[in-house]
Amino acid sequence: QSALTQPASVSGSPGQSITISCTGTSSDVGSYNLVSWYQHHPGKAPKLMINEGSKRPSGVSNRFSGSTSGSTASLTISGLQAEDEADYYCCSYAGSSTYVFGTGTKVTVL
């Protein structure tokens, strides 16, 4: 159960778009279209942003979008805002009712 690989940090100016990658293997991301993304402000509860690769839950801004290609999933934040500054984690179902998270990406709004 090795963690999915994410860049440690991504930054952008307000209004710009950024993309966070999440690379797994054929045993997790590549086998199941079940990648979810979470926003985490330290000290608070993580928040679901994307589920099943590209589905946006009710209440999540349409500036957030997700996609998957092969064993790599991606989260794109468009129209970057100061409030988007947080840690972001991907997570994939890995079979046998187990899950694996990504290493996490710190998003900085310049």
Place this chain on the structure above:
Amino acid sequence: QVQVVESGGGVVQPGRSLRLSCAAFGFTFSSYAMHWVRKAPGKGLEWVAFISYDGSNNYYADSVKGRFSISRDNSKNTLYLQMNSLRAEDTAVYFCARDPGWKVLRYHFDYWGQGTLVSVSS
């Protein structure tokens, strides 16, 4: 309003035990699978354990298998994590989280608590 609230964290010596609780509010707890997820200082989120809505199935991360036990009391709307043989590397904030599927799995986590801190130190 859906809410889950963790409790039971604290400072514990290596090799000792601790039991965490997660109280659920605002939804039919007995119809939803639940998870424990943790975040160690300076590290990322790590999935720890899963339990089905009726408690009949549970699964664990390799890092805690054989030491941790997840359970639930649907009459009390409460989830538990029994942690035995604790190690320094178990130091983390522990979150409980809900799978949003009603008696089925949706394979993600829609509601999370704010977590409870477990510190394993002599």
